[in-house]
Every structure is written in C-alpha cells, then in structure tokens.
Amino acid sequence: MEPIQVVFLIGAALVLFSAVMVVTRSNLIHAALYLILTLFGVAMIFVLLEAFYWAVIQVVVYIGAIAIMIIMAIMVTRDVTGEEHEPFNKNVIWAGLLGLLVVVTLVWSLTFWPQFGAEIQQSVDSQNVIADLGSQFFSGQGYLIPSIVASILLLAALIAAIKIAFPIKQEEED
C-alpha cells in the first residue's frame, strides 16, 4: 500500500468517525467540536489531492467562521449539555435508512463519472491554479455573471444584517 493511501485512510476514518460522533453526541458543544474535527479531516483530504487552496479555504471559512458561529449559537441555547434530552427519537431508523440511501446513490452515480478511479495528477502548479481560478471568476468566458450575482446577494445580506443590527428608534422619543 502506498503511504499516501495510508494517510488517506486515516483521514477518511477520522472524517467518518467524527461525523458519526457529531450526530450521536447529546452534548451540543461536543457535537460542534467533532464537527470541527470532521471539517479538518476534509481539509486533510483536500491536501492529499494537492488542492492546497481549497484545503486552506475549508479551514478559514468552515472552521474559522462557521464553526465559531455554530458554537456561539449553541452557547446561548438551553440544555447545552443535553442532560434533559435524548439525542434520538423514534425517527432514527427512517433517518438512518434515508442516509444510507443517499450514500448508495452517490457512490453508484459516481461510478459513472469518467474520472472515477483516476490517478491523482501529481505536481500541479498550484500558483497557476489560483491565477486561473481568479481569471475565471472575472472573465466573460468564465463565471463572471454567477460571481456578480453571488456578490450582489452577499452584499444584500450584509446590508440587511446591518439594518437589523441597528437599534430601532422609538417613536415616542422623536
């Protein structure tokens, strides 16, 4: 077995284990910490694919921002330690079956993908990859329209968030 395969198996096992822990922990903070471990494992798999940029983005966006937001949100909820609630209810079997179905469908449909089982392309010049990515986002032939639409959407969300965050002026005071 190639060493890179060993590393991949460790990473994949880490992701699977921590993902299962995320949904089975009754302590919400523990679940969130396992979620961070899952995201870190995914970043590790990006590194194995030599996609350093995506690995770093994965960590910055998901661990640095979203996981922190989740933890902050959890801390202001009730019953963080999960002592009052059971993590499972009677729908656990149906949810499990549905999850299994999704996995089987994904794997089955991926086998039709031409790149399935292909070798990793070694020694990709990632400096050029980032430059290509950047020019693709801002060229007419590339993804200019989608990136502008996404930017406007994000800007609108940002402005709305600022609007909501402003203190509501009382009518009586004016």
Added chain:
Amino acid sequence: MGFDPVQIVAEWLRNLLLGWGASDLLTEVILKFIGAFLVAAVIMLVFILLTWVERKGAARFQDRIGPNRVGPFGLIQPIADALKMLTKEDTRPEGADAVSYELAPILAVFSVLMAWAVIPFTETWIGADLSVGVMYIAAVGSFGVISVMMAGWSSNNKYSLIGAFRGVAQLISYEVPLFLSLLVPVFLARSMGVNSIVEAQGQGGVWFIVMAPLAAIIYFVSALAEVGRAPFDLLEAESEIVAGYHVEYSGIKFGLFQAAEFLHSFTFAALMSILFFGGWHGPWADQYMLLGLVYFLIKTSIFYLVIIWSRLTFPRVRIDQLMNLNWKFMVPLSLILLMGMPLIDYATRLTDNWVRVAAQLAFNLVLAAIAFGMAARADRRQNKRERVTFEGRPVAVMPKAPAAEEETAA
C-alpha cells in the same frame, strides 16, 4: 547563495540514512519530521527568552531593574520560572468538561506553531513554501479562536465564559482588517506565497512599507488586537473579569496559554517584518545567506519590542471603543485601500517603477490624512456630546500650610 549549514547537515543525514538502507521515502519523512521538530522546539525556546525580554523591558519602562538575581542580567530567571510552572499543582475545576479543558491549551500553542511552517527564516530555510502561504497563516490562526472558546466554556466558570465571549468577539472582528491588510502585500507581490512576497521586496523592488504604509499600520494595530495584549487586552481584563478565559488554568496549562500569547506576538512581529519590511533582505544578504537570518531576527525583534512598548504605554480601551475602531474605522479604511491600490497600479502601469511606488505612497498618505482627519473630527463631535457638565468633586485637597495654623492658634 553561500554557505548553508542546514543544507549540509540535511544532506549528510540523508546520505547516512540511505546508507543504513532506509528507502527514499522513509528518509524524506524522517528529515521532514526532524525539520518540523526543530522549528517547533526553537520557537518554544524563543518563548523562554521572550518572557525575560518582556519582564526586563517592562521593568525598564516602569523605572525598575527587573530580574537580576539568577544568572547574568537575570538571564536564567525564565528557566526558574519555567521549572516553577512545571512543578505547580495541576488543577481542574469541579464540573469542567475534561477533554475540552485539557485540549484547549494544546490547541492554542498548536495554532501558533503551525504558522511557523511557512515563515522563511532565510532564502532557503522555510518549512513548506506553500503557494497559498498567506492564506495558510490566516487559516491556522482560526484554531486559536476555537481554543479560546473551548477554554472559556469548559472551565465551568462565569468569568472565563464571559472572557471567552469577549475574546471571540474581538478576535473574529479584528480578523477582518487583519486579512484585508494582509492582502495588500499579496497584491503588490502578485503571489500568496510567503517567500515570493519576500523575494518581491528584494532586487528591483522596494520594501512594501514604502508602497503601503497605511496597510502596515492597519496590520500592526489589528495584530495587536489579535494577540489580545494591552491596549486590547479586554479578554483578560483583570479589573473586570479576573483573568478571562484562562482563569481556571494552573501550572503548565496556564504556561501553554502564556506561551501561545507571547509566541503569537512574536509571530506577528515576524510577519510584519516579512510582509512589509523585506524579511531576510538587507545589504549583502544575497551573498551570505546566514546574514539574512540575522536581518530577519533583528527586524522581528524590533517589532516585538514595539509590541511590548505599546503594551506598556497605552491604557486599555473600552469594548465600545474597540468595536468602533474596528468596524467604523479600520474595516472601511482597509477596504478602500484594497480597492484603491489596484486602481492606482492599473493607472500607472505604463510608467517607470519609481513613479508607481510614488503614486502608491501618495495614495496611502492622502487616504491616511483623510481618514485620520475624519476620525479626529468625529471624535471631537462625540466628545462634545458626552462632555461631563457637573462640577468635578475634589479628589485631593491640598492641606493648609502649617504656618497658617500656627498663626490662628496664636
């Protein structure tokens, strides 16, 4: 290139291991592990020295002598401190969340040490010359935030939780101007690789402080906030929340948090010298590589001393001042800077190199003048509205002269 001892030792070790019959891959893995271990160990040793610098510097600023009993100039004092820290009782509060509690200090140090993987000490002494080095530094920094959160929550203490909330609010807020100003050197060097940024400031280029002084200032201030030191030490404000998120930690675990804080400052000092002050560049550094190491360390030490200086000089800011400074001043300013500098660059693309540098410098200075002027005006207006109108109560009344008392007695 010149004399490179690390290269020679690495070659010797590689040949030795290959001679013993190890495979190419195993040799490579062993050498990488040794390299990583050396960088981490040296940085942790730097921490021991930094505590001495901090104590001695603070003493001098406060007109004291500082540690002077153990060893020459008290140089052995940090070793004694470290031993004391190691032998202290290791406590865990009742009801603490064991795993998070134990993991948090390790994660704090981890997030700092990881950044040193991409920091070039000299032209060739770099752990991994990643093409996304700057992004990587930003990414590993986010583990520090998680460690603060874990420590604060798992301690089962109100003060540490409040400290953690404050800390996270401060850290994720100041990450915004930090990253935005980090992008200015990236744009100027046309690369996200840390070593490429240093090289772009060498032959034919100028240090980026000349082209983007405003970005350097924004970077430095947000770095100060990011390490959570005075004047931004709200997350461990002693007078308000005891000691913040690490109030329950004792012994070596507290030591690890302290190490993380000191090394974080040191890392930001190193990044400051790399991103804006040419890293290992300096006179004759191209011929003699080890001279580059000396330049890098000198620049880093200067910025570390500036961090200590600002810590000991400025009073702590209030939380609203902290947030106002960030969201109403530094974030808009760094956004304008980041949008304006490429425009200037594009407008001057056909001119000489010095014209481009001068144009960038002029843009930075004008923007800084406008921004600081507006901030000063807003500050004056704010102060006028908040001016205290009641008569000040007497704090200390000068006692009557004894001679006058004698006269009345007589």
